[in-house]
Amino acid sequence: MNNAIVIGAGPAGVSGAISMAQQGFKVTVIDEYMKAGGRLLGQLYEEPTGGWWNGVKESANLYNSALALGVDFKLSTPVSNIEKIDGQWVVYTNEHTYTTPNLLLATGAAESPIPIPGWTLPGVMSVGAAQVMTNVHRVKPGNKGVIVGVNVLSSAIAMELKIANIEVACIALPKLTKVSEETGNPLAVMNSLLNVAHMAPSQLVKMGSKLMKNDFLKKMGITFYPKKGMKMWDIPIMLRKAVIEIYGNNSVEGVVLADISPSGEIIPGTETKISVDFVCIAGGLYPLAELAALAGCPFHWIEELGGYVPLHNETMETVLDGLYVAGNITGIEGAKIAIKQGHLAGLTIANKNYNGKLEHEIQDALKQLNSTRANAFIQFHPNINIGKQKLQQYWIKHQQDIKLVKN
Amino acid sequence: MTMRIIDHPVLGRLNDSNTISFTYNGETLTGLLGESIAAALLANGIRTIRYHEESGTPRGIYCNIGHCFECRVHVNGQQGVRACLTPLEENMDIISGGKLPTPVRDWRANNE
Ligand SMILES: Cc1cc2nc3c(=O)[nH]c(=O)nc-3n(C[C@H](O)[C@H](O)[C@H](O)COP(=O)(O)OP(=O)(O)OC[C@H]3O[C@@H](n4cnc5c(N)ncnc54)[C@H](O)[C@@H]3O)c2cc1C
């Protein structure tokens, strides 16, 4: 019987496992977390068509479908390394070593930190940490907090905190430093924020969609952006204030906010304090691809995909024989897209083992993926398609180089 | 004071029937069977779970999903266990990680 291992039980990995199991594969899914679902677990938002996208439920559905098809899960099992030995992929975990000819990497994404003074105090956490505490574990990260970093994810999670009756005093920018770069520059943030405009039934939308089409107006928008912020779901979004310090003795007691210029410089004398008991840092997401690097995959930096991604083709094959990727390891996008990518990767793996008899199904899966991407509700980068095209160019170039070497 | 979200307008009521006891730095606390150690501690209002190995400054969870290693604690004698990835079990003996906190009360003003 054909077999495969999937690393990562998020939406991409579990969907890939389901597709392979449906094709008669024996599949093992390994994940270090205690529950299957990955970052889908914490997601909660109202769909434009009505009804809620409830990550806990969606994760349970995927997990149960996989179990019903005989997929084996090894949860609470971190993978520390992978390597190829004698044509087989060897997967190392704490206790066991697994081997397989077909390995799917679906390790998802991680959050970038933004170091600002005081950020190691207990009570400071990534915005994703607050999401998981609130929606998965059902524990409040605190009673009143501030979110540092204005982006798609922080806006979405601010709303989730609000639904759970946790007060968010404001979402503000981080102090501008070399490290915080774009996240601390009001104009750059304004640009990227226009991606969330459709999620915000507020002034920001109107400003965003109508006025912000050209650079001059964007600059005007940020120059005259109200100092007290504009409200989204009743939470002030401050593009002209930055959190310059987090203070507290043994845990967070508050933050210092200051007004900033359109390019992010602090305006002296404008510092004010807000008392809070937690702070969320939202530095954005990048693909978590260490295992692909250990395996020896070539990587490319593609801004639109969120960082370094392992080289792969449209149907999720890497350049290494028997190694495939799906989900956020290929670029930062929402869970529905990860599901489609997982399905596609699963079919590609099965197709390789069945001498190409699933070509038709693969074309179908590709179409589904593209239409899901075109209709995505949450988009982390507006030019995701451009990023995908760039990667395809690298792939074509790589294939040509191989031919040259062979000839 | 509990930090638990019992009733949630979308996710519904929390199933908190599986309450168990565990100890943290010798103190007996309660939590829910199978939740993460990090969640159980936070539900009890505990934020400091490690002391930095060199500076001794307090640390809490940061990423909550296994990436940052800020949440390492000792569990039943085993060192370096990530609190955010480890499910809580009955009678677990959990001790904060890193430098051990001073066993005697510290009277300096910032430790009030
Ligand atoms: C903190 C955070 C919050 C997010 N919130 C949202 C949101 O609100 N809405 C939205 O649309 N998208 C959100 N995303 C984007 C999210 O990545 C996608 O929606 C989707 O979950 C990606 O699916 P995936 O299967 O590729 O990866 P994931 O869902 O991230 O799953 C990857 C899995 O791999 C496991 N893993 C990774 N490395 C290893 C290893 N070495 N050993 C064992 N297991 C490993 C992880 O434990 C995880 O369970 C968020 C991402 C992050 C990081």
Ligand code: FES
């Ligand atoms: S909080 Fe980051 S690893 Fe546990």
